[in-house]
Amino acid sequence: xxxxxxxxxxxxxxxxxxxxxxxxxxxxxxxxxxxxxxxxxxxxxxxxxxxxxxxxxxxxxxxxxxxxxxxxxxxxxxxxxxxxxxxxxxxxxxxxxxxxxxxxxxxxxxxxxxxxxxxxxxxxxxxxxxxxxxxxxxxxxxxxxxxxxxxxxxxxxxxxxxxxxxxxxxxxxxxxxxxxxxxxxxxxxxxxxxxxxxxxxxxxxxxxxxxxxxxxxxxxxxxxxxxxxxxxxxxxxxxxxxxxxxxxxxxxxxxxxxxxxxxxxxxxxxxxxxxxxxxxxxxxxxxxxxxxxxxxxxxxxxxxxxxxxxxxxxxxxxxxxxxxxxxxxxxxxxxxxxxxxxxxxxxxxxxxxxxxxxxxxxxxxxxxxxxxxxxxxxxxxxx
Amino acid sequence: xxxxxxxxxxxxxxxxxxxxxxxxxxxxxxxxxxxxxxxxxxxxxxxxxxxxxxxxxxxxxxxxxxxxxxxxxxxxxxxxxxxxxxxxxxxxxxxxxxxxxxxxxxxxxxxxxxxxxxxxxxxxxxxxxxxxxxxxxxxxxxxxxxxxxxxxxxxxxxxxxxxxxxxxxxxxxxxxxxxxxxxxxxxxxxxxxxxxxxxxxxxxxxxxxxxxxxxxxxxxxxxxxxxxxxxxxxx
Numbered sequence: 001x002x003x004x005x006x007x008x009x010x011x012x013x014x015x016x017x018x019x020x021x022x023x024x025x026x027x028x029x030x031x032x033x034x035x036x037x038x039x040x041x042x043x044x045x046x047x048x049x050x051x052x053x054x055x056x057x058x059x060x061x062x063x064x065x066x067x068x069x070x071x072x073x074x075x076x077x078x079x080x081x082x083x084x085x086x087x088x089x090x091x092x093x094x095x096x097x098x099x100x101x102x103x104x105x106x107x108x109x110x111x112x113x114x115x116x117x118x119x120x121x122x123x124x125x126x127x128x129x130x131x132x133x134x135x136x137x138x139x140x141x142x143x144x145x146x147x148x149x150x151x152x153x154x155x156x157x158x159x160x161x162x163x164x165x166x167x168x169x170x171x172x173x174x175x176x177x178x179x180x181x182x183x184x185x186x187x188x189x190x191x192x193x194x195x196x197x198x199x200x201x202x203x204x205x206x207x208x209x210x211x212x213x214x215x216x217x218x219x220x221x222x223x224x225x226x227x228x229x230x231x232x233x234x235x236x237x238x239x240x241x242x243x244x245x246x247x248x249x250x251x252x253x254x255x256x257x258x259x260x261x262x263x264x265x266x267x268x269x270x271x272x273x274x275x276x277x278x279x280x281x282x283x284x285x286x287x288x289x290x291x292x293x294x295x296x297x298x299x300x301x302x303x304x305x306x307x308x309x310x311x312x313x314x315x316x317x318x319x320x321x322x323x324x325x326x327x328x329x330x331x332x333x334x335x336x337x338x339x340x341x342x343x344x345x346x347x348x349x350x351x352x353x354x355x356x357x358x359x360x361x362x363x364x365x366x367x368x369x370x371x372x373x374x375x376x377x378x379x380x381x382x383x
Numbered sequence: 384x385x386x387x388x389x390x391x392x393x394x395x396x397x398x399x400x401x402x403x404x405x406x407x408x409x410x411x412x413x414x415x416x417x418x419x420x421x422x423x424x425x426x427x428x429x430x431x432x433x434x435x436x437x438x439x440x441x442x443x444x445x446x447x448x449x450x451x452x453x454x455x456x457x458x459x460x461x462x463x464x465x466x467x468x469x470x471x472x473x474x475x476x477x478x479x480x481x482x483x484x485x486x487x488x489x490x491x492x493x494x495x496x497x498x499x500x501x502x503x504x505x506x507x508x509x510x511x512x513x514x515x516x517x518x519x520x521x522x523x524x525x526x527x528x529x530x531x532x533x534x535x536x537x538x539x540x541x542x543x544x545x546x547x548x549x550x551x552x553x554x555x556x557x558x559x560x561x562x563x564x565x566x567x568x569x570x571x572x573x574x575x576x577x578x579x580x581x582x583x584x585x586x587x588x589x590x591x592x593x594x595x596x597x598x599x600x601x602x603x604x605x606x607x608x609x610x611x612x613x614x615x616x617x618x
């Protein structure tokens with residue numbers, strides 16, 4: 001028999017209520033950690049964007065194409081060393097329910113603009129030599145269990161029909177947070193296959209490598225001015241801004257996610273506080289007995305706070321454990337341009353802090369009540 | 384010097400603007416090894432006096448010295464520590480912790496002592512043997528009869544070997560047979576183990592088992608009776 005025995009025995013007193021409280025806390029902490037992780041991932045999306053790469057898309061929106069004819073003029077600009085382009089393909093695989101990013105690229109220029117895409121030279125050469133070849137991110141390979149040289153068929157959602165590709169290369173990320181879940185193939189293939197669907201002579205967006213990031217805003221303004229009154233006006237911005245704008249498609253998502261996270265935490269704090277208060281109130285006579293035996297006010301308060309701490313700790317272990325299982329072990333990701341989600345040590349620490357806050361906030365009132373409880377009054381209640 | 388020396392103790396409860404006097408300048412002494420019964424009708428102040436002796440409440444006036452220490456002057460924390468060493472309390476409704484076994488309930492006061500885990504357990508087992516419950520150590524209170532629960536309560540009261548055992552109507556919730564057994568146990572603790580016991584009771588038969596009785600009425604001490612003597616000797 002120790003003080004721990006007493007705390008655990010009290011937690012077992014109403015086991016169902018304790019389990020439900022722990023589960024409630026676990027779900028709340030799971031949601032909180034997941035939202036923070038998602039938010040953090042979206043923020044890193046901006047961070048992986050380079051300031052020395054400009055993205056030129058249609059001013060009307062990323063889903064509207066730009067003429068390939070813009071390329072030559074843009075390539076001739078002072079301060080631009082490379083121009084590449086890509087088009088969103090929107091292919092699906094298998095039952096079509098799993099989303100991933102698939103797009104056609106101008107490979108030579110694209111790979112030279114993106115040193116983050118790490119591809120073995122022989123695989124790059126094999127890809128360049130095969131017009132129906134594809135380069136696939138290592139995470140997407142793992143997700144579908146694909147093998148190098150395997151032929152996979154994607155179903156087009158923007159360009160209807162089945163498209164067979166042979167995987168010629170598997171890329172990894174040369175920079176932390178860079179997407180490893182995309183499917184890339186030759187733009188020429190897309191043009192050929194979609195000629196009769198109006199895809200010829202068009203591309204989704206341009207990517208420009210600029211020699212000096214400080215000149216990027218001026219270059220962007222010049223390009224946008226050139227095509228302002230054309231049938232395909234442009235919006236040019238740094239890749240970082242482009243990525244953040246992509247995140248911005250979801251609206252003020254940071255505020256929204258934070259608000260939900262805080263609401264969840266606050267709601268569970270109320271539930272936990274109520275549970276602890278109920279639990280302590282039910283035991284006022286027992287607390288009076290402990291005091292009669294010689295337990296001091298402080299000792300009794302400590303026992304109540306420790307109970308709240310144990311409940312919060314269990315909730316934290318379950319909630320954080322589930323989040324780490326989902327994001328860090330199973331490596332669930334959202335696909336598309338959003339890099340894989342991962343619970344960082346900082347987010348785990350914030351989760352632990354929230355759990356501690358819940359424990360203290362929910363335990364402090366019943367502990368204070370227990371501490372100031374007058375034995376004579378409490379015993380008179382039960383007599 | 385008496386073990387317990389109560390001098391001019393009064394207690395007045397304040398309920399809103401009302402002052403309710405419960406004890407009025409009570410004085411008496413208890414010698415070591417005495418078995419004292421506190422008698423009186425409901426509302427006479429017996430339980431209040433017992434609570435004051437246990438340091439669970441403070442008198443409005445007067446002084447209570449136990450083993451030479453004036454407990455009315457002790458601060459709350461020191462009073463709690465003093466209680467853990469010097470007082471064993473037996474409740475009318477047993478007040479065992481329902482989620483702990485008999486053994487764990489008896490071990491509870493020992494958590495406040497420097498004893499090691501194994502020593503605590505050994506002490507608790509001994510106390511349960513003294514009250515005749517060695518075969519019920521691992522039963523929870525709900526698995527025990529009222530008489531057995533009260534025996535556990537008594538074991539819990541004696542396990543720290545306190546200076547004073549205070550029993551608040553310990554037979555009040557028991558049938559006649561169980562009540563008799565509990566009284567016999569208290570007598571045995573007094574005679575064999577020389578425990579000083581203060582017993583609050585309504586029951587004259589229970590009071591007869593004590594070596595001395597004090598009668599309270601409306602907060603005042605009326606008379607005292609020694610075992611084998613008729614009532615009437617004033618304090």
